[in-house]
Structure formats: structure tokens, C-alpha cells
Amino acid sequence: MHSEPFYDPAKSYLDNFEHGPFGLFANTSPSFPATPPRRQFLGQPVFAPFGIPAGPLINGKFVKAALDMGFDIPVYKTVRTRRQACHPWPNVLGVRVTGDLKPGQTLVAGTDYSEPLSITNSFGVPSFDPDFWQPDMAEAAAYARPGQVVVGSFQATLPENGNSAAYLQDFRLGARLVKETGVKVIEVNLSCPNEGTAHLLCFDIARSRQVVEAIKEEIGSLPLVIKLAYYQNHAKLREFLNEVGGAVDGIASINTIAAEVRDASGRQALPGEGRLRSGVCGSAVKWAGLEMASTLARLRAELGMKFAILGVGGAGTPEAFDEYRRAGADVVMSATAAMWNPRLAQQIKEHAHEL
Template sequence: MPLEPFYDPAKSYLDNFEHGPFGLFADTSPASQTIEPKHQFLGYPVFAPFGIPAGPLINGKYVKAALDMGFDIPVYKTVRTHRYECHPWPNVLAVKVEGDLAPDRTLVANQNYSEPLSITNSFGVPSFDPEVWQRDMAEVVAYARPGQVVVGSFQGTLPENGSVADYIADFVLGARLVKETGVKIIEVNLSCPNEGTANLLCFDIHRSRQVVEAIKDEIGSVPLVIKMAYYKDESRLEDFLREVGKTVDGISAINTISAEILDEHGKQALPGAGRLRSGVCGSAVKWAGVAMTSRLARLRGELGMKFAIVGVGGAGDAAAFDEYRRAGADAVMSATAAMWNPMLAQEIKGQAHEL
């Protein structure tokens, strides 16, 4: 049975924001480290190349708890250049999937979180204003001890009636605001499925290149990681890499896989327009994360590129960590499994072979 999650799906986002984290994340203290970190992630020493990807660590309290619990590469949740409301509750539901989740399936959701755990999450990438998150992010960047590194994630917002130039300018502003916090590694989310699957930025190769080059111009030598979705078509992935693979320092994949989410009566499970489809993560998407990692590793070699690969998706135990590392991941991250198992980093440090 999973442990008490550090983000409680039964509560609202704001309730989690103000009162969380919960369970074993609620009352942590800095772990004493006696060994030297022997791994590197984008030039920074880390004890283990393992962390929590963008999303579940919704503010600095969550990031601090993750660091204390031994997640050495925590990602501060994706922020925006201005306040942005969260979708209505519920934002997380359990989904039942037999085996691997193929894209574009219909799934039944409920609140019964059991192993093997897969969930859907639907927040809409909420954000507070930069005055709020910049101070908070700066604090946790300073809190990380040697052997740990905090990543700051952000995304641009398409302004109402805005042009492409406005959209790109918002990415550049976001990058500048995140950089101002002193964060050592910046991640840009090119793959948010909750703004319409057809519109995933990472499937628009030309626009992705424009965005990534504009961000890199802004942030200079700070390493830039891009967060990508699962690419079905391998030759398109190669085209994508030819356009952006030399500009970015890291690629994190995958984000969630979109599915139609119904309740037990066959009705839309998540209330509100545009929420019939929602992103699925956890154990049922591991196959896609590992497949993307293998392809990225192979194409990186073939194209003579150097970007680091962050393997994400269903990495719920030491065996999955090993599988990702053998597939070519430089680092591995877990969102869903880590939410329900705050001991996951320590388990991996104790049990993984590919460390």
C-alpha cells in the first residue's frame, strides 16, 4: 500500500500550498551527509542523480522537504510570469490501467490510490506572481547543500489575442525572472498537455526552436533543460533534435500521456470545459519514458550531441531507476511514485545498482 502522500489529493491546491507538505514530508530535518557526492548533473555534484520533476513540489516548503529526504535534484514547480488560477478541484485522481498506457485511451478514475499506481493530474499550471515565487525559489536554492541542486521550471503563456512575438517574449521574461533567483539550472516546460494536446509546443518544431534560442540568448551560460512529451514518431524526434539539440543542455522526458478520463458512471470525471482529456502519469507510462530515454540516447550519439537526458515517467523503485540508467538517462526523476513514497530517494540510494 502506498504511504500518505506529501500532496493530499483530497484537499484543494491552496490548502496543500498553505498547509502542506503532509505525511513524512511534514516534519523533516536536514540529512547529515558524510560522504562526498560522486555523481554530476549538468556540472553540479550530486549524491545520486535522482529527483522529483516539475509539479508536485509546489513551493519552497515542499522543495526543502524533498532535499531533506534525499531527493538531490528537486524541481521547483513550473511557474509563470504572472498569477494564474488553478483548475477546480479535484486536481488528482487515481486511474485504473491494465499494463502499459497507449496514447488516446479512455480511462475510469476514482479516489482509490493503490499499486500499481497511476493517476491523472489536472492543475492547469497555476502560478503566483513573481514577487511571491522569486523570493521562495531563491530561498530553496540557497538551502540546497553541496551534493544537491535545485532546478527552476517555468513556461510562457499565450496572451489573449497575443502574437507569436508576444508569446516568445513571455518565455524570455519568464527565463529572466527565474534566473534572477540564482537558480543553477533552468527548465522550460514545452509539453503541458492541459492546454490542449494538439497545441503541445514540443510538437511544433519551428516554434520550439524559436523559443529555446530566445531563452538561451537571455540566460547565457545557465544550463537549460527542456521538458518534452512522448514523441510517437522517431523521425520527427530526430528532426526536433536537429533543430534544438545543440542549443539545450538537457532534455527531460516524458511529461504525462493524454487520455479521456471518465468517472464510474461514464461521465467526465474532472469538472469544467477542456478537462475531458487529462494527462496520465505513474506506473502505466514508464514504458514511454524508458522508450524516449533510449531513443534520445541513441540519437544523441548519432547526431554527435551532448545534452543530458533526464528520464521521467513511472520511475517508482530502484529497479525502474536502474532500467532508466541502462537506457541512457543521466538523471532519473519520479513525480507520482515519490508523492506516495517519500522514502523513494533513500530506497534508491540503498538498493539501486546503477549508481
């Protein structure tokens, strides 16, 4: 069942930022279960291990509305240490996929957001200056009641000259700035498709390790979650975990999966250079998120590690929530489905079996 989305794809990012959230998220008031929280997420009590991953909650107003609507683990959209403009509109389009997204598939995009709901999103990880987002994130984090926890997501900006020392420094600064907001969990995006789809940071194991070590030096005992892309190669994921898995508190996966996206007449659907291929999310990528959750759970046991698994990707129904939990996810999150279904957290609390 679809409602008016809380992020409106027909409007620009700035319009959404200033005037959103929309639909049921526009006028929320807090409502909480009568019983105390029974679950834990990285040391924090939570009512339900369900939330919204980095992306659709683009500022504190969106995060607060999500908390009011019972999404107990909302992630404040990925920020940077400096201002960065958003890619040109449109930034979200519906894509028609029958069944699972397959490697190399070309998709037709438009404004049809009917079930089964999959979309492409292309923002370029815009950010305001820390002068804006630090107090905004701090206020949103403080709004969470006992039983809820706001996660702050960030990433570094690769300098134009590719200077890796400066890149690492920017991760340190970002971690420090997010920590200062008082969030109880920090997430670093190692799978940003906009920093070069072929060269996602999480596929560079040595550099990922350096980045994680630098961040941990800055944030001390504050829990750190890393956001990973889908790994087709499980041996490579094992290698990654061997190097990095012991140093992190949680792994969120998956991010979007890139595919070629054209309009009905075969033209590039998203205007501008480098946007023919774009990240796909929603029901067509659920198979990949589930595969990652179960592979991470198996490797975690084999390697004797402790990180929490945050299952992401097409988790848009109570049944999908249950599938993720059975696959081994400690926490489940939905971006695409939640955007069009503001009652999703309530429905999961009412109907899921694996809470």
C-alpha cells in the same frame, strides 16, 4: 508500500499550498551521506542522480522537504510571469490501468491510489506572481547543500490573441525572472498539455527553436533543460533534435500522456470545459518514458550531441531507476510514485545498482 502522500489529492491546491507538505514531508530534518557526492549533473555535484520533476513540489516548503528527504535534484513546480488560477478541484485522481497505457484508452478515475499507481493530474499550471515565487524559489535554491541542485521550471502564457511575438517575449521574461532567483539550472516546459493538447509546443519545431534561442540569449551560460512530451514518431524527434538539441544542456522527458478520464458511472471525472482528456502519469506510462530515454540516447550518439537525459515517467522503484539508467538516462526523476513514497530517494540510494 504507500504512505500518506505529501500532496494530498483530497484537499484543494491552495490548501496544499498553505498547509502542506503532509505525511513524512511535514517534519523533515536534513540528513546527508557521510561520503562526498560522486556524481555530476550539468556541472553540479550530486549525491545521487535522482529527483522529483516539475509538479508535486508546489512551493519552497515542498522543495526543502524533498531535499531533506534525499531527493537531490528537485524541480520547483512550473511558474509563470503572472498569476494564474488553478483548475477546479479535484486536481489529482487515481486511474485504473492494467499494464501499459494504450493510445485511445478511456480510463476510470477515482480515489483508489493502490498499486500499480497511476493518476491523472489537471492543474492548468497555476502560478502566483513573481513577487511571491521569486523569493520563495531563491530560498529553496539556497537551501540545497553541496551534492544537491534545485531546478527552476517555467513556461510562458499564450496571449488570448495568439500574438507570437508577445508569447516569445513572455518566455524571455520568465527566463530572466527564474535566473534572478539564483537557481543553477533552468527548465522550460515545452510540453504543457494545458496550452492545447493537440498543439504541444515541442511538436512545433520552428517555434521551439525560436523559444530556446530567446531563452539562451537571456540566461547565457546557465544550463537550460527542456521538458518534452512522448514522441511516437522517432523521425520527428530526430528532426527536433537536429534543430534544437545542440542548443540545450538537458532534455527531460516524458510529461504526462493525455487520455479520456471518466468516473465509474461514465461521466466526465474532472469538472469543467476541456478536462475530459487529462494527463496521465505513474506506472502506466513508464514504457513511454523508457522508450524516450533510449531513443534520446541513441539519437544523441548519432548526432554527436551532448545534452543530459533526464528520464521521467513511472520511475517509482529502485528497479525502475536502474532500467532508466540502463536505457541511457543520466538522471532519473519520479513525480507520482514519490508523492506517495517519501522514502523513495533513500530506497534508491540503498538498493539501486546503477547509481
